[in-house]
Amino acid sequence: MPDVADQPAKPPRTWRPMVLWSAGILLVLGLAWFVAAVVVTVWQVRATISRIDRIDQPIKRLGGPDAAARKLALYVRMPERLAPDRVVAVQLLGSCGPKAVEPLVAALGHRDSGIRNAATDALVRIGPPADGPLKQALVQGVTGARIRAAEALGQIKAPGTLEALTAALGDTSHLVRSRAAQKLGDLGDPRAVPALITALEDSDGLVRYWSVVSLRQFKDVQAVGSLVAALRDREEIVRLAAVEALGEIRDARAVDPLTATLEGQDRKLSQLAAWALGKISDPRTVEPLIRALRSEDWELRSNAAWALGEIGDLKAVEPLTRLVEDQKTDHISRDQARRALEKIRGEESPK
Numbered sequence: 001m002p003d004v005a006d007q008p009a010k011p012p013r014t015w016r017p018m019v020l021w022s023a024g025i026l027l028v029l030g031l032a033w034f035v036a037a038v039v040v041t042v043w044q045v046r047a048t049i050s051r052i053d054r055i056d057q058p059i060k061r062l063g064g065p066d067a068a069a070r071k072l073a074l075y076v077r078m079p080e081r082l083a084p085d086r087v088v089a090v091q092l093l094g095s096c097g098p099k100a101v102e103p104l105v106a107a108l109g110h111r112d113s114g115i116r117n118a119a120t121d122a123l124v125r126i127g128p129p130a131d132g133p134l135k136q137a138l139v140q141g142v143t144g145a146r147i148r149a150a151e152a153l154g155q156i157k158a159p160g161t162l163e164a165l166t167a168a169l170g171d172t173s174h175l176v177r178s179r180a181a182q183k184l185g186d187l188g189d190p191r192a193v194p195a196l197i198t199a200l201e202d203s204d205g206l207v208r209y210w211s212v213v214s215l216r217q218f219k220d221v222q223a224v225g226s227l228v229a230a231l232r233d234r235e236e237i238v239r240l241a242a243v244e245a246l247g248e249i250r251d252a253r254a255v256d257p258l259t260a261t262l263e264g265q266d267r268k269l270s271q272l273a274a275w276a277l278g279k280i281s282d283p284r285t286v287e288p289l290i291r292a293l294r295s296e297d298w299e300l301r302s303n304a305a306w307a308l309g310e311i312g313d314l315k316a317v318e319p320l321t322r323l324v325e326d327q328k329t330d331h332i333s334r335d336q337a338r339r340a341l342e343k344i345r346g347e348e349s350p351k
Contacts, residue, residue: 042083045075049085049092059095069096073103076115087114094122098129105133108152109145120148124155131158138164138176146176154183162187166195174204181207185214193220200226205235212238216245224251231257231269240272247276255282262288271299278307286313293319293337301333309340317344 048058062068075089083089090107093100100122107119123130130152138149150168153161165187168180181199184192192214199211212230215223227249230242243261246254255277262273262285274292277285285307292304305323308316323329323337 041071041074042078045071045089046083046085049088052088058092065096066099069093069099069103072096073100073106076103076107076110080112086112087118090115090118090122093119094125097126101126101130101133105130105137105141105145105149108137108148109142116144116148120152123152127156128158131156131160135160135164138168143173143175146171146173147179150176150179150183154186157187162189162191166192169195169199169202169207174202174207177202177204178206178210181210181214185210185217188217190218190220193218193223197223197226200230205233205238208233208235208238209241212241212245216241216248219249221249221251224249224253228254228257231261236266236268239266239269243269243272243276247272247279250280252280252282255280255284259285259288262292267297267300270295271297271303274300274303274307278303278310281307281311283311283313286311286315290316290319293323298330298333301329302336305333305337305340309336309343312344314344317341320344 044062048061052058059065059068062071072089072093075083076086076093078086080086090104093104104119104123104126107115108123110116110119123134134149134153134156137145138153139146141149146168150165153164162184165180165184169177169184171177171180177199181196184196196211196215196218200208200215202208202211208230212227215227224246227242227245230238231246233239233242243258246258258273258276258280261269262277264270264273270292274289277289289304289307289311292300293308295301295304301323305320308320320337320341324334324341326334
């Protein structure tokens with residue numbers, strides 16, 4: 001009888017096969033989920049977009065607004081090689097209603113400018129439901145998202161936008177501050193004027209420029225002093241915008257500084273100052289404008305002639321007549337002088 005000790009030992013029990021089988025099953029299930037949740041979804045959206053011009057109700061085709069919002073949001077996050085025409089997907093998100101707000105706000109910071117622009121437009125279409133997330137993005141988003149959030153908020157114009165955009169004038173990015181200054185003008189709320197006047201002291205020229213442009217829209221006389229100071233700004237675009245703003249506000253306090261600008265050495269500023277003085281139409285500017293008729297710059301001559309017609313002082317008749325009769329000067333200045341004479345004499349054709 002064989003010795004028990006000589007019999008081969010039973011192999012020890014191991015959980016390795018069971019673990020491997022379980023891992024394999026989980027891998028298959030995960031792959032199946034990926035195919036169902038990602039691949040099929042991307043394929044469905046891609047097929048819909050490729051036939052967007054030939055199908056009706058693409059949102060309904062994708063399962064309605066809620067389902068479409070989820071699918072389109074996933075599609076936008078995919079690489080371009082797998083998900084072409086992502087801008088179209090973002091545009092479709094704008095038709096999905098409030099459910100699309102979160103992915104659209106996330107898209108405001110996308111590296112693709114086309115997607116950022118489309119997301120901004122889509123959020124504007126959705127309107128007030130996007131207001132809260134946009135205000136949060138204006139504070140917490142990346143720079144690109146904050147810029148686009150300011151843009152969208154300025155167009156939606158929901159309550160509280162004035163305060164949000166005013167606060168954005170203190171943003172660390174000059175691009176965000178300049179967009180906030182621009183949209184405060186579009187908002188049209190005169191309570192923004194003091195903040196815009198303060199923004200004229202910003203270190204960045206673009207911020208100062210958009211602050212001037214917005215102040216021009218309000219035509220508020222409390223901005224005159226700061227706009228006069230902006231005539232000496234180190235950036236030309238700010239100086240030019242300040243001349244235009246002062247012309248639109250039409251406050252007499254701007255007459256002397258604009259007259260000095262008219263007679264200065266900066267050609268563009270002189271041309272625009274003549275126009276601005278015509279808008280203000282103060283009789284004190286007649287003599288300087290008459291002198292400008294003798295300028296070698298045809299644009300300055302033309303603008304001065306127009307301004308004298310706006311003021312309507314009879315002292316301008318003789319110099320304007322000389323300009324009309326001067327065959328050596330350009331026809332544009334002569335035509336403008338002729339129209340100015342007609343206006344002064346009351347012969348202007350009715351509009």
